[in-house]
Amino acid sequence: MTSYLIKGVSVVGGTPTDLLIKDGVVAEGGGKADETIDAAGLVALPGMVDLHTHLREPGREDAETVETGSRAAALGGYTAVFAMANTSPVADTAGVVEQVWRLGREAGLVDVQPIGAVTVGLAGKQLAELGAMATSAAKVRIFSDDGFCVADPRLMRRALEYVKAFDGIIAQHAEEPRLTEGAQMHEGEVSTRLGLTGWPAVAEEAIIARDVLLAEHVGSRLHVCHVSTAGSVEVLRQAKARGVRVTAEVTPHHLLLTDELAASYDPVYKVNPPLRTAADVQALRQALADGVIDIVATDHAPHAVEDKECEWAYARPGMVGLETALPVVLSVLGEQWELIAERMSRAPARIAGLAGHGTDLTAGTPANLTLVDPSARRVVDPADLASRSRNTPYAGTTLPGRIVATFLRGEPTVLDGKAVK
Numbered sequence: 001m002t003s004y005l006i007k008g009v010s011v012v013g014g015t016p017t018d019l020l021i022k023d024g025v026v027a028e029g030g031g032k033a034d035e036t037i038d039a040a041g042l043v044a045l046p047g048m049v050d051l052h053t054h055l056r057e058p059g060r061e062d063a064e065t066v067e068t069g070s071r072a073a074a075l076g077g078y079t080a081v082f083a084m085a086n087t088s089p090v091a092d093t094a095g096v097v098e099q100v101w102r103l104g105r106e107a108g109l110v111d112v113q114p115i116g117a118v119t120v121g122l123a124g125k126q127l128a129e130l131g132a133m134a135t136s137a138a139k140v141r142i143f144s145d146d147g148f149c150v151a152d153p154r155l156m157r158r159a160l161e162y163v164k165a166f167d168g169i170i171a172q173h174a175e176e177p178r179l180t181e182g183a184q185m186h187e188g189e190v191s192t193r194l195g196l197t198g199w200p201a202v203a204e205e206a207i208i209a210r211d212v213l214l215a216e217h218v219g220s221r222l223h224v225c226h227v228s229t230a231g232s233v234e235v236l237r238q239a240k241a242r243g244v245r246v247t248a249e250v251t252p253h254h255l256l257l258t259d260e261l262a263a264s265y266d267p268v269y270k271v272n273p274p275l276r277t278a279a280d281v282q283a284l285r286q287a288l289a290d291g292v293i294d295i296v297a298t299d300h301a302p303h304a305v306e307d308k309e310c311e312w313a314y315a316r317p318g319m320v321g322l323e324t325a326l327p328v329v330l331s332v333l334g335e336q337w338e339l340i341a342e343r344m345s346r347a348p349a350r351i352a353g354l355a356g357h358g359t360d361l362t363a364g365t366p367a368n369l370t371l372v373d374p375s376a377r378r379v380v381d382p383a384d385l386a387s388r389s390r391n392t393p394y395a396g397t398t399l400p401g402r403i404v405a406t407f408l409r410g411e412p413t414v415l416d417g418k419a420v421k
């Protein structure tokens, strides 16, 4: 195994030091190595972990595969991603989650951890085989019907009770479906002006309020996907203050973009939950800083051209995000490396119980890390993306930060900003 000496790197923004990577782990002190990387001016972060990625395999390999999505993740600085269950067939059996897990191992670019569906076929009618998925080779610990809400409170309660036995998590896509029928964008001034049916903030907030009460009642773990409103933040703040076992994520796009973009009628800005108001964006940034929101998760949602480049009403919701997540977060937070490491590497690994990821880069820990050049600027060109889909809302936008290298257990997956395989 090739050893690497990363010279003069700032570990999570600290003072420059030399980092030796040998036999898959971070080694003691400096010393000799097969390869030297001049890392003056670069920052080393524990490899980032994404709790919310859509890889589309099986079923929509034209939009993304486990391999292409893994490559996009590595190029974005990730060493582990959690693959959502809304594939075709749905990942609601041990067979499908094992398939996704095995494809991830074969690609070997990031650790791919499948998320299992909560209900059969994401249909919200009966619980999927959660136990069989948990005891499968994929060792599923997080379950989600993402794309759909587990709307039936009795089913949600049962799911929370079921996973409590093995300290599993139900990750909820919080959307009261009766309040969002036909919705096209955030319900507010802009939707009124454009004459588009609105997706009201209360449809998210009502489900989060219900679910934190259910999680509290059951004593089980709830994770809230893609939190998008100021009101949701307040519900979460109160629940956490009471000691409810709830964690929450925000996407990079909800930290930066607003519903005003829908005025272009460009479906690249159509996403679920929808882009909200500038006041919501401010509240989400504050919640990320103070810890009411635990992590940033991409909700990387690749879609084929025909599903995106059509009339707004017919376009699928979703944006790709793996390759731009850190640059967007850097543009929002600035170089707050401690906070970035916590929200994008450590906390997601801790929430998921993912061993070997999100650990500080001290001697003996698995060498899962990414090197970032914070001084670089990049104009996002969809043609440059490794994802099989091109639906990025940042085309033509200049973003700070470049991922120079990513290491997975001491092996480079990205070097000089390019995928190794």
Ligand SMILES: NC(=O)N[C@@H](CC(=O)O)C(=O)O
Residues within 6 Å of the ligand: 054, 086, 146, 147, 148, 173, 270, 271, 272, 273, 299, 301, 302, 316, 317, 318, 319
């Ligand atoms: N986030 C999205 O806009 N899309 C997701 C599913 C979803 O609707 O949540 C997808 O799978 O495309």
